[in-house]
Amino acid sequence: MSIMTYRQALHDTLRAEMLRDDDVFLIGEEIGVFEGSYKITAGMLEEFGEKRVRDTPIAEEGFTGAAIGAAMLGLRPVVEIMTINFSLLALDQIVNHAAKIYGMFGGQARVPMVIRTPGGGGQQLGATHSQNIELYYAFVPGMKVVAPSTPADAKALMLAAIRDDDPVLFLENLALYNTKGEVPDDDTPAVIGKAAVTREGSDITLIGYSRMAYVASKVAEQLAESDGLDIEVIDLRSLRPLDRETIIASVKKTHSAVILEDDWLTYGIGAEIAATISDGAFDYLDAPVRRVAMAEVPLPYSKPLETAALPSTDDVIGAIRQTLEAVGHRTSTTGRKS
Amino acid sequence: MASRTPTTRATTGVTTGTTPTSPQKAQSTAKRKTTAAQKVTATPKAPAKEKATVRKTPAGARNPKSADDSAQLIDFYRQMMLIRRFEERAARAYTQALVGGYCHLNLGEEAAVVGLMSAMRPSDYLFTNYREHGYAISRGIDPNRVMAELYGRIDGVSKGWGGSMHMFDITQRLLGGYGIVGGQLPLATGAALAIDYREGDEVVLCTMGDGTTNIGAFHESLNIAALWNLPVVYVIINNRLGMGTTVEKASAEPELYKRASAYRMASERVDGLDPLAVYAAAGRAIDSARGGKPFLLEVMTERLRGHSVVDPATYRSAEEVADLKENDPVHTLAARLVAEGILNDEALAKIDEEATALVVAAADFAAASPFPEISTLFDYTYATPVPNDSRRLPGEPLFAPEPLPGQEVSA
Ligand SMILES: Cc1ncc(C[n+]2csc(CCOP(=O)(O)OP(=O)(O)O)c2C)c(N)n1
Numbered sequence: 001m002s003i004m005t006y007r008q009a010l011h012d013t014l015r016a017e018m019l020r021d022d023d024v025f026l027i028g029e030e031i032g033v034f035e036g037s038y039k040i041t042a043g044m045l046e047e048f049g050e051k052r053v054r055d056t057p058i059a060e061e062g063f064t065g066a067a068i069g070a071a072m073l074g075l076r077p078v079v080e081i082m083t084i085n086f087s088l089l090a091l092d093q094i095v096n097h098a099a100k101i102y103g104m105f106g107g108q109a110r111v112p113m114v115i116r117t118p119g120g121g122g123q124q125l126g127a128t129h130s131q132n133i134e135l136y137y138a139f140v141p142g143m144k145v146v147a148p149s150t151p152a153d154a155k156a157l158m159l160a161a162i163r164d165d166d167p168v169l170f171l172e173n174l175a176l177y178n179t180k181g182e183v184p185d186d187d188t189p190a191v192i193g194k195a196a197v198t199r200e201g202s203d204i205t206l207i208g209y210s211r212m213a214y215v216a217s218k219v220a221e222q223l224a225e226s227d228g229l230d231i232e233v234i235d236l237r238s239l240r241p242l243d244r245e246t247i248i249a250s251v252k253k254t255h256s257a258v259i260l261e262d263d264w265l266t267y268g269i270g271a272e273i274a275a276t277i278s279d280g281a282f283d284y285l286d287a288p289v290r291r292v293a294m295a296e297v298p299l300p301y302s303k304p305l306e307t308a309a310l311p312s313t314d315d316v317i318g319a320i321r322q323t324l325e326a327v328g329h330r331t332s333t334t335g336r337k338s
Numbered sequence: 339m340a341s342r343t344p345t346t347r348a349t350t351g352v353t354t355g356t357t358p359t360s361p362q363k364a365q366s367t368a369k370r371k372t373t374a375a376q377k378v379t380a381t382p383k384a385p386a387k388e389k390a391t392v393r394k395t396p397a398g399a400r401n402p403k404s405a406d407d408s409a410q411l412i413d414f415y416r417q418m419m420l421i422r423r424f425e426e427r428a429a430r431a432y433t434q435a436l437v438g439g440y441c442h443l444n445l446g447e448e449a450a451v452v453g454l455m456s457a458m459r460p461s462d463y464l465f466t467n468y469r470e471h472g473y474a475i476s477r478g479i480d481p482n483r484v485m486a487e488l489y490g491r492i493d494g495v496s497k498g499w500g501g502s503m504h505m506f507d508i509t510q511r512l513l514g515g516y517g518i519v520g521g522q523l524p525l526a527t528g529a530a531l532a533i534d535y536r537e538g539d540e541v542v543l544c545t546m547g548d549g550t551t552n553i554g555a556f557h558e559s560l561n562i563a564a565l566w567n568l569p570v571v572y573v574i575i576n577n578r579l580g581m582g583t584t585v586e587k588a589s590a591e592p593e594l595y596k597r598a599s600a601y602r603m604a605s606e607r608v609d610g611l612d613p614l615a616v617y618a619a620a621g622r623a624i625d626s627a628r629g630g631k632p633f634l635l636e637v638m639t640e641r642l643r644g645h646s647v648v649d650p651a652t653y654r655s656a657e658e659v660a661d662l663k664e665n666d667p668v669h670t671l672a673a674r675l676v677a678e679g680i681l682n683d684e685a686l687a688k689i690d691e692e693a694t695a696l697v698v699a700a701a702d703f704a705a706a707s708p709f710p711e712i713s714t715l716f717d718y719t720y721a722t723p724v725p726n727d728s729r730r731l732p733g734e735p736l737f738a739p740e741p742l743p744g745q746e747v748s749a
């Protein structure tokens with residue numbers, strides 16, 4: 001067990017997998033000489049050479065598609081797309097090709113590849129550079145989408161993603177790269193498609209992924225101290241497949257839930273979770289399921305506007321308090337005990 | 339240096355040639371690989387070796403002492419110095435956290451920017467990318483408003499919504515800086531389509547970096563423009579680097595202007611450290627586009643610092659960095675003005691002072707301008723009001739809490 005940043009965990013795992021398997025190679029813009037826009041691949045070009053750390057032209061559609069083709073022949077490319085916003089230029093290759101090849105050809109060809117890409121707003125990058133559009137990929141059968149929130153999961157999910165035989169979109173987050181945590185030394189991959197209960201509690205369930213799972217943990221800690229609240233936190237870890245069982249089991253226990261997401265509210269990831277809860281735990285609910293998401297605007301550059309548009313810790317705390325008020329209201333008027 | 343002998347390509351009938359390097363450049367840019375102007379003019383029906391395809395450098399570039407040229411050079415120097423001081427101030431404001439996001443500077447590209455912008459008519463349109471402060475200023479936008487945009491203030495060109503990468507001003511016909519690499523190319527093509535549709539005589543100028551020529555939109559846009567004879571000039575600002583990736587590492591045909599031949603489009607390469615050469619080449623390109631023949635112009639320039647303000651550019655060798663200093667277009671032009679007896683040191687210093695004063699005023703103006711009100715957050719999602727638009731702040735419930743059914747309190 002060692003303490004390291006999310007960035008370091010990604011770097012070390014990529015490196016270990018490169019050493020373990022010659023078929024694993026890295027491909028993307030500015031990952032070699034420049035060492036990666038966010039320095040995940042620092043030092044890799046020097047260690048592994050140009051064949052396995054491949055700097056590409058600015059051609060997202062071209063190099064992502066090329067990785068898909070290489071994967072069809074059995075290589076295990078790990079693509080870096082500088083930020084998820086630029087993955088839109090490769091959308092056709094990912095959605096119409098990577099996600100379709102296995103099914104469309106009756107299972108004859110596999111696409112064992114990983115697309116690493118960070119999302120995240122809050123850095124004043126403006127409307128086109130601050131989006132959280134993982135939903136576009138989570139929507140597509142044939143894709144797997146994982147979204148670690150801790151350094152330990154960054155490692156375990158990366159191991160799983162690289163060794164997986166299907167295309168995996170591996171969502172990172174700009175705001176998480178410098179966060180620290182314990183990382184186990186052993187190489188046990190995570191199981192893709194499983195959520196984690198990262199904190200057990202009985203008062204209310206907080207559900208998040210990526211940066212918002214991190215925020216959920218922080219808020220739970222804070223409210224335990226300030227209000228004595230016993231909050232359960234679920235880190236989804238995988239958006240597709242989605243671990244509905246873990247969500248339902250938790251809500252059946254706590255009777256209420258707040259969903260945290262960095263994407264837009266309408267049709268967002270949280271809508272699927274709320275629908276899951278409505279379907280699987282309707283009779284257990286003591287309050288409406290609330291979602292805390294980004295304001296539905298093209299994100300402005302100006303700092304005060306950007307701050308107002310992004311979900312904050314205070315927004316989350318407000319939604320929790322209101323939900324618990326609604327629970328109290330209902331349990332006192334209907335006599336239900338949670 | 340590229341071959342000085344015209345070569346031909348049988349398949350497209352493209353002719354390559356160069357014109358003599360101007361004396362100033364020969365000494366100031368001895369180490370550079372560029373010649374003053376290397377041209378490819380697509381003339382599919384003309385005999386392959388026809389001399390006329392290698393056009394003459396305009397008189398101005400070879401005879402810089404005419405009164406007109408002197409005035410022109412002084413004006414260029416003034417504008418270049420303003421961009422230089424503006425960008426230095428922007429970098430400083432960034433380190434002081436007065437500016438956020440990404441901030442890409444035109445340092446080293448001043449001659450290219452000024453030469454290009456000066457060749458446009460006020461009625462022509464400009465599409466550019468995120469490295470755009472200099473373009474905005476040269477296009478005639480008040481530096482105060484450009485700086486206010488960097489500060490995210492209400493008086494900014496994009497009202498604080500766009501920031502460094504996304505400036506827009508319809509009155510100066512700057513139709514946007516764009517942060518997605520290549521995003522502006524199809525848009526510029528479409529603007530040219532609109533001009534052609536309305537039989538107007540404006541031209542669209544669309545700038546991009548060298549790295550941007552490798553995105554699919556480059557091919558798609560140039561093909562469409564050539565096919566439909568659209569009035570557009572695509573300009574490659576070749577600073578020899580994407581972020582840290584060199585042109586040679588990113589482009590199978592590193593002489594980027596030659597790519598035009600794939601579309602039978604006329605093209606030319608010009609020394610982007612010489613504002614007069616850029617001005618002249620841009621004039622030719624714009625004339626061509628105005629006549630319904632789109633053009634690809636490659637401007638060879640330098641990026642004096644990192645890709646953006648936060649990039650220390652450690653991937654560049656000390657030798658390269660020293661070369662950059664030597665090729666600094668602002669210093670080069672200053673030396674030329676003195677050498678040719680157009681300005682003395684005192685006059686140069688005065689221009690610098692004036693530029694510095696404008697920039698200081700711009701920073702003061704920006705700092706004094708208010709931030710946009712939070713209440714305006716939902717004002718720019720749709721152009722006209724629409725029922726059921728989501729105007730909720732994060733965490734706001736979809737529905738206000740209501741009494742339980744059957745337990746409503748009667749009024
Ligand atoms: C589609 C897309 N991919 C990647 C990026 C990240 N990016 C921003 S600028 C840049 C390099 C562009 O190089 P070039 O076209 O030469 O322009 P320069 O910055 O040198 O002016 C990259 C890769 C982006 N903004 N958009």
Ligand SMILES: [Mg+2]
Pocket residue numbers: 547548549575576577578579580
């Ligand atoms: Mg460049």
